[in-house]
Amino acid sequence: MTQHLSLLVMLMLQVKGIQGQTEHLYKTLGEDVILSCNVSFSTDKCSSVSWRHNRIANPATELVSGGQVKQGSAGASRLSLSRNCSLLIRNITAEDAGVYTCRHETQAKLKVFLNTLGITSSSPDNDGSVILQCSLSGYDDVLCQQSRMFWKNKRGIVLLGKGPEFDFRGQNNCVSILAVKHRSENNKRYSCILFKDNKVKNSIVYKPSFTDASGQTEHLHRRVGDDVLLPCRAKSSSSSCSDVNWVYSKDADATVELQVRRGKVDPSSAGASRLSVSGNCSLLIRNITDEDAGVYTCWFKDTDESDADVYLSILENLPGHNFIIIGGAVVKVVLMFLGLVAALVCMYRKRTQKILKKKKSHGG
Numbered sequence: 001m002t003q004h005l006s007l008l009v010m011l012m013l014q015v016k017g018i019q020g021q022t023e024h025l026y027k028t029l030g031e032d033v034i035l036s037c038n039v040s041f042s043t044d045k046c047s048s049v050s051w052r053h054n055r056i057a058n059p060a061t062e063l064v065s066g067g068q069v070k071q072g073s074a075g076a077s078r079l080s081l082s083r084n085c086s087l088l089i090r091n092i093t094a095e096d097a098g099v100y101t102c103r104h105e106t107q108a109k110l111k112v113f114l115n116t117l118g119i120t121s122s123s124p125d126n127d128g129s130v131i132l133q134c135s136l137s138g139y140d141d142v143l144c145q146q147s148r149m150f151w152k153n154k155r156g157i158v159l160l161g162k163g164p165e166f167d168f169r170g171q172n173n174c175v176s177i178l179a180v181k182h183r184s185e186n187n188k189r190y191s192c193i194l195f196k197d198n199k200v201k202n203s204i205v206y207k208p209s210f211t212d213a214s215g216q217t218e219h220l221h222r223r224v225g226d227d228v229l230l231p232c233r234a235k236s237s238s239s240s241c242s243d244v245n246w247v248y249s250k251d252a253d254a255t256v257e258l259q260v261r262r263g264k265v266d267p268s269s270a271g272a273s274r275l276s277v278s279g280n281c282s283l284l285i286r287n288i289t290d291e292d293a294g295v296y297t298c299w300f301k302d303t304d305e306s307d308a309d310v311y312l313s314i315l316e317n318l319p320g321h322n323f324i325i326i327g328g329a330v331v332k333v334v335l336m337f338l339g340l341v342a343a344l345v346c347m348y349r350k351r352t353q354k355i356l357k358k359k360k361s362h363g364g
């Protein structure tokens, strides 16, 4: 009986999922988001569209009605309606989280769940500790109970329990707390990762606002197809490159990929065939692509505190070269045009000369 009942409930939920048309978005505070109303273009009038925002703690608010953004509400200045009736919200805040419902006379209503993730940091206390709070906001707290927010350091290690540099204080409902030692000689990055339904839904990188004083950060700019040598400037308790480790992450992205482990290129890493470790522990990447842009971090023994970052930027391929090609083409066209004009002028002259000669011979 209970089995039948749960089957029925499951079926009902599935049907609801299909008919209700819901979408879940996981965004970062400060981002701009577009919530699609999914109006087909044949109806192309947004004048009958309304958008409503709802959060369990707040009463429903009408944000857009009759195709117009309602003025006066908090945050109305950040809202606009695009031509296809999508709602654009600029610079989202935690208060923007919740469920958005788009209504349109000819269309089934569409619900968009907007979930936000953000990191706040306390100012350093007397012993230089900073508390990082990673906060999730959504329609209700059920989202938080179903989600895990954990922290990684820039070496890609999940931070659990306590270490010399950190103290993971756990996740309390919608907030995950990490205390870190804030020292200017350590250019640390920490990432908060939101995990739900066995997937990473969002991640944010926290970078201390001070700039790196020790010169351990390097910025390189290269073009697609170049080879690049990334030097490892981490301080080491070892002098052997068989201890060197390299990881890679896209700048804004918190996922860290291991590329070199104890001096050896990880054969499963992306582009492994183009990677090698050179004699002085530098990472050599051959024939770089756009996807190689990002931050590379190296360190020696895992017990060493010191690590160093190299930021690799990929320059747009040869805008100067394009200019030369375009310039060359323009010169060619101009030359052809001048040639044509010269030819015409010649023909004209020959003709007029002939006519003149004829006239002369007639006259004479």
Ligand SMILES: *[C@@H]1O[C@H](CO)[C@@H](O)[C@H](O)[C@H]1NC(C)=O
Pocket (backbone or CB within 6 Å): 021, 022, 023, 038, 040, 110
């Ligand atoms: C948008 O509408 C089409 C039908 O018009 C539907 O098939 C599709 O699933 C909808 N998309 C979303 C995100 O609801």
Ligand SMILES: *[C@@H]1O[C@H](CO)[C@@H](O)[C@H](O)[C@H]1NC(C)=O
Pocket (backbone or CB within 6 Å): 034, 036, 038, 082, 083, 084, 085, 086
């Ligand atoms: C609606 O327009 C916005 C930009 O104005 C665009 O980003 C979005 O993809 C469009 N959505 C649909 C469903 O066409």
Ligand SMILES: *[C@@H]1O[C@H](CO)[C@@H](O)[C@H](O)[C@H]1NC(C)=O
Pocket (backbone or CB within 6 Å): 030, 091, 093
């Ligand atoms: C975004 O909003 C925050 C406050 O929530 C504000 O401090 C910041 O200046 C805004 N950024 C932009 C680009 O408007």
Ligand SMILES: *[C@@H]1O[C@H](CO)[C@@H](O)[C@H](O)[C@H]1NC(C)=O
Pocket (backbone or CB within 6 Å): 229, 231, 278, 279, 280, 282
């Ligand atoms: C590391 O070795 C490469 C040759 O393998 C050399 O080109 C590069 O200058 C060296 N870098 C440093 C920092 O010594």
Ligand SMILES: *[C@@H]1O[C@H](CO)[C@@H](O)[C@H](O)[C@H]1NC(C)=O
Pocket (backbone or CB within 6 Å): 225, 287, 289
């Ligand atoms: C460099 O990579 C591109 C693809 O990204 C490939 O077409 C080209 O053959 C490679 N060049 C060399 C010298 O390996």
